[in-house]
Amino acid sequence: MxxxxxxxxxxxxxxxxxxxxxxxxxxxxxxxxxxxxxxxxxxxxxxxxxxxxxxxxxxxxxxxxxxxxxxxxxxxxxxxxxxxxxxxxxxxxxxxxxxxxxxxxxxxxxxxxxxxxxxxxxxxxxxxxxxxxxxxxxxxxxxxxxxxxxxxxxxxxxxxxxxxxxxxxLPAQSCLATRIPQGDIITKEKLVKVERAETCLHGLGFGQVRVRCHGNLARIEAAPDDLHRFVEPGVRQEMVQTFKRAGFYYVCLDLDGYAPTTDT
CATH class of the missing domain: 3.40.50.620 (HUPs)
Known part of the structure; x- marks a missing residue:
């Protein structure tokens, strides 16, 4: 250089x-x-x-x-x-x-x-x-x-x-604790759920992605250009099945997309 x-x-x-x-x-x-x-x-x-x-x-x-x-x-x-x-x-x-x-x-x-x-x-x-x-x-x-x-x-x-x-x-990284909303107690169970869910999304080819844990609900933030992929039948089915096996009851997509300001 x-x-x-x-x-x-x-x-x-x-x-x-x-x-x-x-x-x-x-x-x-x-x-x-x-x-x-x-x-x-x-x-x-x-x-x-x-x-x-x-x-x-x-x-x-x-x-x-x-x-x-x-x-x-x-x-x-x-x-x-x-x-x-x-x-x-x-x-x-x-x-x-x-x-x-x-x-x-x-x-x-x-x-x-x-x-x-x-x-x-x-x-x-x-x-x-x-x-x-x-x-x-x-x-x-x-x-x-x-x-x-x-x-x-x-x-x-x-x-x-x-x-x-x-x-x-490498997409921007942040520790798993950032997936838990401020004020919610951080537990091992929540972190494991998030890691399993995000591992699934990475395996499906999503790079810049976060799974925010709101109790039994998973809120997915992804790059705006990737939002359309979540409605593809194969992607949606595998994602929902894996998230529910991980312990989430509900899975939703944040239409605003990935928000780096919450990664603190």
Whole structure:
């Protein structure tokens, strides 16, 4: 990526670190950050993935694939997020308390390995959105080199494509907790229902999609261009059957389509 001033700036920010611990979700931003750290020649790069009930099996599989592609082994750490009442109460501070809880686990790994520099993959676009978790990460001492280097989401995707990362065109991701309306208690049962339902939709070829859990009712948000597909007989039948097996009584489609503003 010769001539890419942001990428050169990023490598300069990373290259002199004796070691880096990177919060690695397997999304586009953190994957690109891990790749950049390796290209920069950092002696010790440790991607840490926190696995909780908010993290899907598909996301874990992607982390493994990315690690294999980049030639690095992510460290998986388990966290019992549903034991944290400040998170499960699902107030407007859920994201803050969640990030505080999960990133503290990343810090424990860093301390165990004697690495003092902690990073996460926030980008410039994140600064324009309501993201309470950013404050928690900052309080814990996590740095944001993608922001410092001037990377937008679009730029990260473009560079990721050049690097051959499968995440270059990955739809926007958010944890499963965002599928539960604010004020509703987050439970294992609700999260499992949502994950099964969304896995079904991904298997049917839907990319940017969310299943919002309103008790026994599933409200599907999909990209506007995909809305017409839900009336196709094969799609509708498989979807309804799978959703009901997952525990939903009713299945409805939100005609407004996917709303990223609710992914917090």
């Amino acid at each position: 010769a001539g890419n001033k942001e990428f050169s700036r990023l490598l300069n920010l990373l290259k002199d670190a004796p070691g880096l611990v990177i919060a690695f979700s397997g999304g586009a931003d953190s994957a690109f950050l891990v790749a950049a750290a390796l290209i920069a020649g950092v002696k010790s790069v440790l991607p840490v993935t926190v696995v909780s009930d908010f993290f899907t099996a598909g996301e874990k599989e992607r982390v493994v694939r990315l690690g294999q592609y980049m030639g690095i082994a992510p460290v998986f750490v388990s966290a019992n997020i549903l034991d944290e009442a400040r998170v499960t109460r699902n107030t407007d501070k859920r994201c803050y308390f969640c990030k505080l809880f999960l990133f503290s686990r990343v810090m424990e790994v860093a301390k165990k390995h004697g690495i003092h520099t902690l990073l996460h993959g926030a980008n410039l676009d994140d600064l324009r959105e309501f993201r309470p978790g950013m404050a928690a990460a900052r309080e814990l001492g996590f740095k944001t080199p993608l922001v410092e280097a001037g990377f937008s989401k679009e730029h990260i995707r473009a560079c990721s494509k050049i690097l051959g990362l499968e995440t270059w065109n």
